[in-house]
Structures are given as structure tokens and as C-alpha cells.
Amino acid sequence: MGTVTLDGVTKRYADVTAVEDMSLDIEDGEFVTLVGPSGCGKSTTLETIAGLTLPSSGSITIAGRDVTDLPPKDRGIAMVFQNIALFPHMDVYDNISFGLRLRDYPTEEIDRRVERATEIVQLEGMLERKPDELSGGQRQRVAIARAIVREPEVFLMDEPLANLDAKLRVHMRTELQRLHKELDTTIIYVTHDQAEAMTMSDRIAVIDAGRLQQIAPPLVCYNEPANLFVAGFIGSPSMNFAAGEVTADGLATPHFDVAFDPGQLPGVSPGEKLTLGVRPEDVYLREQAGGLANPTRSIPARTDVLEPMGDEIFVYLLTGETAEGGMGTDPDETTSQLLMSVDPDTDLESDRDVELVLDRERVHLFDTETGEAVSHTLEFPLAEPGATETEAEGDD
Numbered sequence: 001m002g003t004v005t006l007d008g009v010t011k012r013y014a015d016v017t018a019v020e021d022m023s024l025d026i027e028d029g030e031f032v033t034l035v036g037p038s039g040c041g042k043s044t045t046l047e048t049i050a051g052l053t054l055p056s057s058g059s060i061t062i063a064g065r066d067v068t069d070l071p072p073k074d075r076g077i078a079m080v081f082q083n084i085a086l087f088p089h090m091d092v093y094d095n096i097s098f099g100l101r102l103r104d105y106p107t108e109e110i111d112r113r114v115e116r117a118t119e120i121v122q123l124e125g126m127l128e129r130k131p132d133e134l135s136g137g138q139r140q141r142v143a144i145a146r147a148i149v150r151e152p153e154v155f156l157m158d159e160p161l162a163n164l165d166a167k168l169r170v171h172m173r174t175e176l177q178r179l180h181k182e183l184d185t186t187i188i189y190v191t192h193d194q195a196e197a198m199t200m201s202d203r204i205a206v207i208d209a210g211r212l213q214q215i216a217p218p219l220v221c222y223n224e225p226a227n228l229f230v231a232g233f234i235g236s237p238s239m240n241f242a243a244g245e246v247t248a249d250g251l252a253t254p255h256f257d258v259a260f261d262p263g264q265l266p267g268v269s270p271g272e273k274l275t276l277g278v279r280p281e282d283v284y285l286r287e288q289a290g291g292l293a294n295p296t297r298s299i300p301a302r303t304d305v306l307e308p309m310g311d312e313i314f315v316y317l318l319t320g321e322t323a324e325g326g327m328g329t330d331p332d333e334t335t336s337q338l339l340m341s342v343d344p345d346t347d348l349e350s351d352r353d354v355e356l357v358l359d360r361e362r363v364h365l366f367d368t369e370t371g372e373a374v375s376h377t378l379e380f381p382l383a384e385p386g387a388t389e390t391e392a393e394g395d396d
Contacts, residue, residue, distance in 0.1 A: 001184030002028045002063060004049060009058035011044055011210075014227045018044040020210040022058070026188065032215075033182050035197040036207035042190045043158055045207070049188060050156050051075050054073040063153045075154075075157070078147035082159040084139050086131040092118075093127040096145045100344045110149075111185065117145040120182055121175070137168045144179065155187045169193075169204055194236055198222070206230050228371040231277050231364060237314060240283070240338050242276045243368055251276055251365070255319045255336065256299045258363065265365070274374060277364035280314065283340040286355040294379065295357035300336060303352045308344065315340045315348060317356070 004026040011019040019041040026032050034042040047053040049060060051072035059068045086095050093114060095282045100110045118124055121141040131139055141159060147155060157176075161169045177200055179188055191197055197204045198218040205215040206229070214226035227230035231239045244253035248270050250260045258276060262268050289295045299319060307314040317338045340356065342348065360378040367374055 003061075003393065004154055004186060004188065005059075005061040006045070006049070006107060007051045007059045009045070009048055009055045009060060011041075011048060011053060012056045018210055019048065019055075022210075022212055022217065024205060024212070027186050029186055029203045031177075031187045031189065031200060033197040033201040033204045034207060035191055035204050035233075036213075038192060040207045041206050041210035042192075044210075045190060046156055046158055046190050049075075049154075050077055050079050061382060072107065076152055077154045077156055078150040078152035079156040079158065080143050080147050080160045082162045084143045084163075086139060086142055088104060088131050089220045091130055092123060092134075092142055095126075095131070095142055096149055099146065100149055102138055113149040113151070114145075117148040120148060120179060121145045121213055126211050127204065136164050137172060140164065140172060141175070144176075148183070155183075155185060157187065159191050161193075162191075169196075176200060194234060197308050198234075204234075206233060208233070223378050224373070225277075225364070226373055228275060228277075228366045231373075235279060237280055237339055237341075239277045239279050239364070244274060244276060246270050246274055247346070256297070258296050258358070258360075258378065260360075268374060273368035275366045275368045276363065277366060280339045280341040282359040282362040283338065284357050284359065285340075285342065285346070286357050288342070288346070289357045289359075292357065292359050292361075294360045296360055296363075298355040298357055299338075301354055301356050303350055303354060304337070306348060306350060311344060312341050313346060313348070315342055317354070319356075 004024070006022050006024040009019060009022040010017065022045055024032075034045055036042050044053060049057045049062075051067065051070060055068065059066060061067065062075055062077065084315055087098065090098070096114050096117060097110050100113065114127070118127065121144055123138065123141055123145060126134070126138065131142070134142065143160070161172050164172060173196055189196070189200065201218055203215055204218050204221055206213045206221060209230050214221055214230045221234050225234060228241070232241070242255075244251045245336040246262050246268055247257075248262070249257070250262070251258045251274055253276065262270060268274070284292065284295070285297050301317040301319045303315055303316050305316040307316075317340060319336050319338050338356070348354075363378045364376050365374040366372065
């Protein structure tokens, strides 16, 4: 059973706390990714699971055993690092089997495990090659095969694809998913790459400043972020944010108002500070919003920069004359800039006045002070019952 449990794990270095009160329950056979910005504590968390770093407090359990004070070799884990670290003077067979030979496994058992591992990572026919005769992807497969032959209860992977080029990383992501399906074992993976986290994981654990912010399936973290940090970190490009104040009719921000009934949100009352969040794909040109059941009132804006991406165009817009207190893609630094994603065939150019609407079903609200999520939709009765915002606008 490859279950892993962290109970209140904290790691301090002098006056720096790298990991604080980390508690995780990882099920047998799960693929869980620890994701966050550089220096957030994700690698330190992995190292405490591996036994490379002892926690200052808390406990770690693997397969039902308390391994908090055990050395790495006794934990039933295998680790793949960002630095592949193959022995250059050894061929592929010797690199893969090195750990087994150190432990005096019988030759027949070593051959069996190496053959199985090379079949899984598709290295057949390459056992006599030296590392400098292999491509980057093949060397990474050797490192993974070296971990597989140990037949561990848990695989720990610390940014193993970081040194590969973009095309090869995409290919290796597919290989790792296939590997996980074939081995049916627990994998704990560390990365700062959201694409890796979102595409490969059963669940992702978002970490910031050593603290766990949210652990959930990737689409839950994307569609229902627990707080402002998760909302801003998960998703590329990032979510747009606008700070505002609750009124009797909804939320007033410096450049636009969004109507809703604050009474539908428990604990929210006029005068409170909330931050509105909306993803670029949920911002529409008014003339293209016919499919929305309940769009917001129109927001005047001006196109600034267009970034054609092939399958979509990212459009940066200015929603006010100044950049103070408006909208932006950083919850801590809101500006007048708003990012929208549109179809590549959309007829747009820079310095053009446009009218925007937001999809009310996909608008998020966060407590500005605590950062915690308040709501992930505005699909509840409006301040003026029976009228959509579009209809209400026509009455002005």
C-alpha cells in the first residue's frame, strides 16, 4: 500500500520556516503534484517524505509505517531528481542496476527487474549504450528505470522534466502518465509548471510560503480556487482581479459595477471589501456574448496589445483613463488592465473602443482582507428581480 500521510510537518532553518504545518493524505496509487512558485517549500516537503531532510516537527507515514526518523533506504521510496546524475562511464544496464548490485541482489533478479523496467520506459536495445550516446529524453528514461527497478511503494519526482526542451517535456508528460497507469503505484511529483500539474495529476497541492493553500483535482482548483493565491497562480494566463466594495445592489469597482443580491452571500453586507475575479476566457465582446444566459452590464474598454497564439488571441484592454484601482492579473497589484481571450478569427486591432461583458456564472468573489473565496458564481437573484443586467441597462 503506497499511502503517504503528512501530519503537521514543519521544517525550520534558523529563522526561516520552509514548510509550516503541512498535512496531506495521499491515497495508494494516486498521482499528486506539489505545485507553487520558486521557494514555496514544495521541494523541501518532498525531501522530508524522502528522508533527505528531517522535519522540525510533525510525522510522516508511508504504507502505514511511521518513517519520520528512518533513513531514505528504509522508507520504500525511489526518487527521480531534476539532475539526472547518470554515471558517464557506465552503460545503461549498469546505471539502471547500480542500486540493486550495491544491495547484492542475485543476478537473475537484477536481470528480471532491468528487463521489465526497460520495457516500461521503452529502452529496449539500448542497454549497452553510454549516457553520452543517448538523447535528453532517453537519459531521463534511464533515471526513471533506475527508480522502477527498486519496485518502491512510492515514487518521488522533483522536477524531472525541467531540463528538457519544450517539445520533449510534452512527450515525457505523456510517458509519465502511461508509466503511472502501468505501474499503478503512488507518485508524488514536484513542479512549478502548471501544464504538468494540470495534465498529469489526480490531485494537485498548491503551496505558497510553506503553507498548503488547496489540495483538490486540477479542475476544482481551476474552477473553484480556495483563495486569491490559488486563483492567481493556477491558470495561464492568470485570472483578472478587481477590488471593490459591496453595495446594496452588488459590487462597485472603480471602473464598473456588477449587480447581484448581497443577501444571497452568507456573511456579506454592504460596505465590505471584496475582490472580483474572472478568467480571460470568461470575458466577452458584447456582440459575441449572445450565448450567455445572464451577462453583466457592458464595460467600456479600449484594446491595447493583441497576442495571436494560433488557436486564440489574447487581448489586453484598458478599462479606465488611469491605472489606479482598476483591474489586473495580480490580486496584490490591481491595475486598469483587463485580459480577454477571443477566437482567432475575431476582427480586432489595437486602440479600438469596445464594449465588454462578463459571464456571471463564472465570476468569482474573494474576501479582500483574508483572500478566502466567497463565491464562484453570481447566478443568484439580481438586485432588481426579474430583469437581467442587459435588460436593466436598457432602462437607464
